[in-house]
Amino acid sequence: MTLDLAQFHDTFFEESFEALDSMEAALLKLSAGDVDAELINTIFRVAHSIKGGSATFGFTDVAAFTHTLETLLDQLRAGKRQVSPGLVDVLLRSCDLMREMLEATKHKRPQDTGRVSALHAEIDAIMKSAGDAAPAGAKPAAPVAAPARAASAEPERSGWRVHFVPGSKLLRNGNDPLRILRELQTLGPCTIRVDAKYVPPLAELDAEECRLAWNAELSGDVHEDQIRAVFDWVEGECELLLEAFGPVAGSKAAPTPVAPPTTPAPAPADVAPVAIPSAIANAAAAAPAAAAAAPAEASRATNAGEGGSIRVSIEKIDELLNSVGELVITQSVLSQLAAPLEGAEELRSALGQLERHMRALQESVMRVRMLPISFVFNRFPRLVRDLGQRLGKKIELRVIGDQTELDKTVLEKIGDPLVHLVRNSIDHGIESPEARLAAGKSAHGSIELNAYHKGGNVVVEVSDDGGGLKRDKILAKARERGLVGPDEELTDERAYNLIFAPGFSTADVVSDVSGRGVGMDVVKRNINELGGHVQIHSTPGKGSMVRIRLPLTLAILDGQLARVGNEVYVVPIVSIVETMQVRKELVNSIASKGEVFRLRDEYLPIVRLYELFGIQPDHTELLDGLMMIVEADGKRVGLFVDELMSQQQVVIKSLETNFRPVTGLAGATMLGDGRVALILDIPGVITRFQMKETRRDAAQRAA
Amino acid sequence: MTPVVNTTAPAAGAKPAVGQIVLGTACTIHEAQALRAHLLEKAAHPGPYEIDGGGVEQIDTAGLQLVVAFALDCLERNVHYVWKARSPVLEEAIRVLGVAPLLESPGASMFGGAA
Numbered sequence: 001m002t003l004d005l006a007q008f009h010d011t012f013f014e015e016s017f018e019a020l021d022s023m024e025a026a027l028l029k030l031s032a033g034d035v036d037a038e039l040i041n042t043i044f045r046v047a048h049s050i051k052g053g054s055a056t057f058g059f060t061d062v063a064a065f066t067h068t069l070e071t072l073l074d075q076l077r078a079g080k081r082q083v084s085p086g087l088v089d090v091l092l093r094s095c096d097l098m099r100e101m102l103e104a105t106k107h108k109r110p111q112d113t114g115r116v117s118a119l120h121a122e123i124d125a126i127m128k129s130a131g132d133a134a135p136a137g138a139k140p141a142a143p144v145a146a147p148a149r150a151a152s153a154e155p156e157r158s159g160w161r162v163h164f165v166p167g168s169k170l171l172r173n174g175n176d177p178l179r180i181l182r183e184l185q186t187l188g189p190c191t192i193r194v195d196a197k198y199v200p201p202l203a204e205l206d207a208e209e210c211r212l213a214w215n216a217e218l219s220g221d222v223h224e225d226q227i228r229a230v231f232d233w234v235e236g237e238c239e240l241l242l243e244a245f246g247p248v249a250g251s252k253a254a255p256t257p258v259a260p261p262t263t264p265a266p267a268p269a270d271v272a273p274v275a276i277p278s279a280i281a282n283a284a285a286a287a288p289a290a291a292a293a294a295p296a297e298a299s300r301a302t303n304a305g306e307g308g309s310i311r312v313s314i315e316k317i318d319e320l321l322n323s324v325g326e327l328v329i330t331q332s333v334l335s336q337l338a339a340p341l342e343g344a345e346e347l348r349s350a351l352g353q354l355e356r357h358m359r360a361l362q363e364s365v366m367r368v369r370m371l372p373i374s375f376v377f378n379r380f381p382r383l384v385r386d387l388g389q390r391l392g393k394k395i396e397l398r399v400i401g402d403q404t405e406l407d408k409t410v411l412e413k414i415g416d417p418l419v420h421l422v423r424n425s426i427d428h429g430i431e432s433p434e435a436r437l438a439a440g441k442s443a444h445g446s447i448e449l450n451a452y453h454k455g456g457n458v459v460v461e462v463s464d465d466g467g468g469l470k471r472d473k474i475l476a477k478a479r480e481r482g483l484v485g486p487d488e489e490l491t492d493e494r495a496y497n498l499i500f501a502p503g504f505s506t507a508d509v510v511s512d513v514s515g516r517g518v519g520m521d522v523v524k525r526n527i528n529e530l531g532g533h534v535q536i537h538s539t540p541g542k543g544s545m546v547r548i549r550l551p552l553t554l555a556i557l558d559g560q561l562a563r564v565g566n567e568v569y570v571v572p573i574v575s576i577v578e579t580m581q582v583r584k585e586l587v588n589s590i591a592s593k594g595e596v597f598r599l600r601d602e603y604l605p606i607v608r609l610y611e612l613f614g615i616q617p618d619h620t621e622l623l624d625g626l627m628m629i630v631e632a633d634g635k636r637v638g639l640f641v642d643e644l645m646s647q648q649q650v651v652i653k654s655l656e657t658n659f660r661p662v663t664g665l666a667g668a669t670m671l672g673d674g675r676v677a678l679i680l681d682i683p684g685v686i687t688r689f690q691m692k693e694t695r696r697d698a699a700q701r702a703a
Numbered sequence: 704m705t706p707v708v709n710t711t712a713p714a715a716g717a718k719p720a721v722g723q724i725v726l727g728t729a730c731t732i733h734e735a736q737a738l739r740a741h742l743l744e745k746a747a748h749p750g751p752y753e754i755d756g757g758g759v760e761q762i763d764t765a766g767l768q769l770v771v772a773f774a775l776d777c778l779e780r781n782v783h784y785v786w787k788a789r790s791p792v793l794e795e796a797i798r799v800l801g802v803a804p805l806l807e808s809p810g811a812s813m814f815g816g817a818a
Contacts, residue, residue, distance in 0.1 A: 171732055177764045182799045192801035201779075202742055202772040207735035212768055214801065 008174065011311075012053050013106045017099065019046040021378055024095050028381040030083050040083075043091070044073045045229045050098065052183075052233055056174050061111050062101045068123050069094050075127065090122060092382070158246020159188065159219040160227055165239040166210040175234050181214060183230045188220035217245075314408065317368050321555055324358075324365045325651035331358045332672035366553055367405070373451045373460070374402035376415045380422055384447060387426045394433050394444045395426060404451040406458045407553035413530055414460065414550065417523040421462040421546050422447060424520070429466030429544055439541065441465070458552055463545035469538040471495050477504065496536040497634060500524040528632060528683065530554070531574050549574075557652055557679065561645035561671075562628065564609045565616045568677040569641070570650050570669060575682040577629040577636065579644060582606075582622045594693050597622075597638060599629065607689045608640045612664065618642040632683040639685070652679060664688040722748040725755040726793070730766030738766060742773045750782035757788030762796045771805050 023046040026039045047070045054063035069091075075081040097119055104111050162184065166177055184190060195213040199205065218227065224242060231240050335351050338344055377399050388395040406414075430436075430445035437443055450461040471492065478484040478498045490498075498504060502521040527534050532550040551557070551574065559570035586598045587606070596603040606627070610617035619625040619642050627638040650669035655662055666681035724745050730738055745752065754770075777784050786806070789797070797803050 171763075171765050176732075178762075178767070178796055178799055181801075185799065192799070194801040194805065196771060196775065196802075196805055199768065199772050199775060202739065202746060202769065202776050205739065205769070205772045207739040207769060208732055208765060210764060210768065212764070212771070212800070212802075 009057060009106070012057060013102055014311075016050050016053065016102050019049060020095055020099050020102075022046060024092065024382055025378055027088055027091050027095065028385060030088055037077075040073070040077050041223065041225055044070065044077050045225070045232075047073055048229055049232050050102075052179070055179075056233070059105050061116065062098070062105060065094075065101065065116055065120060066098060068120055068127075069098075072123050072127055087126065090119075090126065094119060094123065158221060158244070159217065160222060160224070161241075161243040161245055162214075162216040162218060162227060163239070163241035163243075164216065164231070165213040166234065167237045167239075168209045170234055170237045171210045172208050173237060175237065177210065177212070177214065180230055180234065181216070184216060184218065184227065187222050187226055187230070188218050190219070191217045312368075314369075317365070321365050321369065324362050325555070325653075328358050328362055328651055329670040329672075331355055333670075333674050336672045336674070362556075366407075366555070369408050369553065369555075370405035371408050371411050372403045372405050373411065373414075373458070374399075375411060376418060377402045377449055377451070379415070379419070380449060383419065383422060384426065387423065391426065392432060393426065393430050395430055396444050396446050398446060398448040399450075400448065401451040402449075404453060404458060406550065407555070409554050410458075410530055410550055410552075413526060414548070417526045417548070418449075418460070418462065420520065420523045422449075425462060425464040425466065425544070429464040429468075431467050435467075439467075453552075454549075458550045460548045460550065461545055462548075463543060465543040468540045468542055468544050469496055469499070469536070471538075471540070474498050492538075493536070496538055499536070500534070500634065524634075531557070531572060533574060555652060556649050557666075557669075558647070559650050559669075559679065560628075560647050561677065562609075562626075562639075562641040563643050563645055564613075564641050565618060567613070567615055568645065568671065568675060569609065570677050570679040571628060571630065571639070572666070572680070572682065573647065575630045575632055575680075577631050579626055579628045581625075582627045582638065584623060587622060594696070597627070599636075599638075602636075604629065605637045605689065605693075606640055607637045607685060610640075612685065612688060612692065630682050630685075632686055635686055637686055637689065639680075650677070650679065663691075722750060722752045723755065723787075724752055726759050726770070728758050729761040730759055730770075731761055731763045732765035735765045735769060739769050742769060746773065746776060750777065750780075750784065752777070752782070752784035753787050754784055755787040756793040757790050759790040759793040762793055764800065767793075767796050767800060767802060771802050774806050 023043050026042045029036070029039055030043075047066050051063050051066035051070055054060070054066060072081075073091075076083065076087075081087070097115060101111055101116065103109075164177070164180075166175075170177070181192060185192075193215045195215065196211075198213065199211045205211065224244075227242060228240075231238065234240075331351070331354055335348075335355060338347050338351050341347065380399070381397055384395050384397045425447050430447070431439065431441075433443035436445060446465045448461070448463045450459075450463070452459055475484060475490065475495055475498075478495075478501070479486060481504070483498060483501055483504075484490060499520050500523070504520070524534050527548055527550070530550055531554070532548055535547045535549075536544065537547070538544040557570065558573045560573055560576060562569050562571055580599075582597050588596055588598070588603070590596055590603070595606045597606055606622070608617075608620075609615075610620075617625075622640060625640055625642050626644055627640055628644075629636060629638055650671075652667040653669055655665055655667050658668075664681055664684040664687070666679045666684070668676050668678050671677050722745050724742070727734065727738075756770075774784065776782075797806060
C-alpha cells in the first residue's frame with residue numbers, strides 16, 4: 001500500500017500558518033522585556049511542530065531552516081541566551097520567512113534562497129556568539145533541576161513516566177514512533193522499555209500497522225507541555241499516558257490519556273530496560289530550576305479546549321445556514337396560514353413553539369460562522385511595532401474585547417479598513433516623542449483597539465491619544481478643492497467626515513505609510529458595503545476616535561418593510577435616518593437636481609421608488625405617502641413609498657446567484673405570507689436614480 | 704529500492720550453514736511489504752540465520768518491527784540467528800526504540816556474538 005501524504009498537506013499548511021500567528025504574537029509579547037517561560041515554550045513548540053511536519057512531508061528546505069531556528073530557541077529556552085530586542089527582531093523576521101517558505105512550498109514556487117541563506121547565516125552567527133547570561137530573575141523556559149537538589153550528593157529523581165501505545169493507523173498516516181521517541185529523548189535522561197507482547201507472528205503481522213508499545217521514564221523537571229509537544233503529530237492516533245514521579249509529582253498532572261488507541265493497551269513491559277543517554281542531559285542538569293507545575297497545567301487546560309473542535313469547510317456551514325433560512329421562511333408561512341384559522345389554538349401554540357426553536361437553531365448556526373475579532377486584531381501588534389520603529393515613534397497598543405465575535409465574512413472584510421485606520425493613527429495621529437513631551441504628554445503614544453457588541457451590532461473603535469484632527473486645516477483643504485462653499489459652516493461631525501472624501505489628504509508630506517489621500521475613502525466604502533457606519537470623534541490635542549458599527553452577519557438583515565403598490569421592499573434599517581410626511585410647500589424643482597424637498601437646512605432629492613422600478617403605486621401625491629430619508633456614502637435622499645409596514649429580520653437571498661445582479665437591489669427575501677420582497681441596496685438606489693436623472697436631463701436638452 | 708538485496712547462502716566453512724539475510728539500504732514503511740515477504744521466505748528455511756544489517760541507510764519503526772517479529776518467531780521456534788553487522792543507522796534505531804533485548808538471539812554465542 002502506498003501512503004499518499006499529499007492528502008494532509010492542506011491541513012499542515014493551514015495549521016502552520018495559524019501556529020506562526022501564535023508565534024508572532026508570543027514574540028511581540030517577548031519584546032516587552034518580560035521573559036516568560038511559557039511564551040518561549042509557545043514559540044519553541046511552533047518551530048518544533050513545523051520542523052517535524054515539514055520533515056515528514058519532505059519539505060526539506062523548510063525543515064532545515066526551522067531546525068536551525070529551533071536550535072536557537074532551545075538556547076533561549078534553556079536560559080543560555082538572553083532575550084534582546086535584536087534577537088526578537090531576528091526571530092520575527094524568521095517567522096516572516098517561514099510563512100513565505102510555506103507559501104512558496106504550498107504553491108510549488110521556488111524559495112527565495114538568497115533570503116533563506118542570509119537569515120540562516122545570521123542565526124548561525126548569533127548561535128556562535130557568546131550567549132548572554134540570562135538576566136537575574138529571568139527563568140529558563142525548561143528548568144530541569146532545583147538548585148537544592150542539584151547540590152545534593154544523591155538528588156532525588158523526578159520526572160515523567162510516559163506510556164505510549166500507537167494506534168493501528170499511526171504508521172500509515174506518515175508518523176513514526178522512531179522519530180517521536182528520538183525527540184522525547186532529547187528532553188532529558190530517558191529509559192525506554194519496549195512492549196512487544198502484541199506483536200503477532202510475522203505471517204500474521206500487517207507490515208504497516210504498529211503493534212509495538214513503549215514505556216519511557218524521563219528524568220528531570222521537564223514540563224508536561226514539552227512532552228506533549230513531542231506527541232503533537234499523533235494526538236488522536238495513540239494512547240498517551242503521562243504520570244509524574246518524584247518529589248514534585250503531587251503537583252503535576254495525573255495520568256491523562258490523549259486518545260484511545262485502536263489496539264488494546266498493553267500491560268507494563270516485561271522487557272529489560274535500555275538506558276538512553278541524552279544529548280542535552282548534562283546541560284539540562286546544570287540549568288537552574290523552578291519549573292512550576294502550574295503553568296504546565298494551565299497550558300494543558302488551554303489545549304484541552306482545542307481538543308474539542310473540528311474543522312469544517314465554510315461551504316458546508318453556508319449550506320446549513322441556507323437550509324435553516326429556508327426553514328425559517330417555511331415556518332413563517334405556516335404561522336401566517338394558521339393565523340386566521342378558528343379553533344386552531346393548539347396548532348398556533350405548536351407553531352409558536354416551532355418559531356422559538358427555529359430562532360434558537362438559526363442563532364446556533366449563525367454562531368458557527370462567528371469568529372473572534374482577535375483574528376484581525378492579532379496583526380496589529382506587529383504593525384504598530386514596525387511602523388512605530390520606522391517613524392521613530394514610541395507607541396503602545398491596547399487591545400480590548402478581542403474575543404468579540406462576528407461573522408467570518410464581515411471579519412475578512414474589516415481587516416483592511418482597520419489597517420488603514422491604525423496606520424493613519426500612527427502616521428498622522430501620534431506625535432513624535434519630542435512633540436509629545438513639549439505638549440506635556442508622555443513620550444509614549446497610545447493606540448487602542450476596542451470591540452464590543454451593542455444592540456445587535458459589533459462596534460469597533462480605533463482611538464489614539466495623538467494631536468487630534470485639525471478641523472481648520474481640513475476645512476481649508478475642502479474649500480480649496482471645492483468640497484465646501486467659501487462661507488459654508490459645517491458641524492464638527494460633517495467637517496471630520498470630509499476626510500472620507502476620495503483623494504482627500506491634509507498631510508504635508510506624503511509618505512509610503514499614508515498621506516496620499518487614498519485609504520480613508522476606501523475605508524468608508526468598505527464599511528458601507530458591509531452595511532456598517534463610521535463615525536469620527538476628535539478632540540484637538542487629545543486624540544481621535546473612529547467608531548465603526550458593523551452588522552453581526554451578512555446573512556441576516558434588520559429591515560424596514562415598505563410597500564409601494566403591490567410590491568414590498570426591505571430597506572436596511574442601518575441606512576434609514578428618519579421618516580416623515582412631506583408637505584407640498586417644502587418641495588421644489590431644481591434644474592440640475594430634479595425634484596427636491598427641504599429638510600431643515602438642506603435640500604434632498606426625492607426618489608420615487610415606483611418610478612425607479614416601473615411599478616404602479618397607490619399614491620403619487622407626496623402628502624398621501626411617506627418619505628424615508630436614507631443615507632449612503634455621505635449622500636442623503638428621500639425615498640417616497642406608499643406606506644411603512646413592520647420591521648423584521650430577513651434572511652438574505654442572493655439575486656446574483658439566483659437571478660442576476662440588479663443595480664439598487666441587494667437581494668431578495670421571502671416574507672411570512674409567501675411573497676418575495678426585494679431588499680434595497682441604498683448606494684445602488686442612489687446610483688440608479690442619478691443615472692435616470694442624467695438621462696432625463698440629456699433628453700430634455702436634446703428636445 | 705530493494706529491501707533485501709542478497710540472499711546468497713554463505714560459503715561452506717567451519718561455521719554451521721545458515722540462511723543469510725541481508726537487509727537492504729532502505730527498510731522503511733515503503734519497503735515493508737517486500738521486506739515482510741522476504742523474511743517470510745527466509746523463515747521457511749530451518750535456520751539458523753545470519754542477518755546482515757551493515758548496509759542499512761534508512762529504517763523506520765515499520766521496518767524494524769518486521770525484524771523484531773522475525774526475531775520473536777525465531778525465539779518461539781528455538782531457531783538461532785546472529786547479526787553479521789549492523790550499520791550505525793540501524794544501531795541508533797534499535798537503541799531509540801529500545802528493541803535491543805528482543806534482537807539478541809539465545810544462540811548468538813555459537814557465532815561469537817553480535818557485531
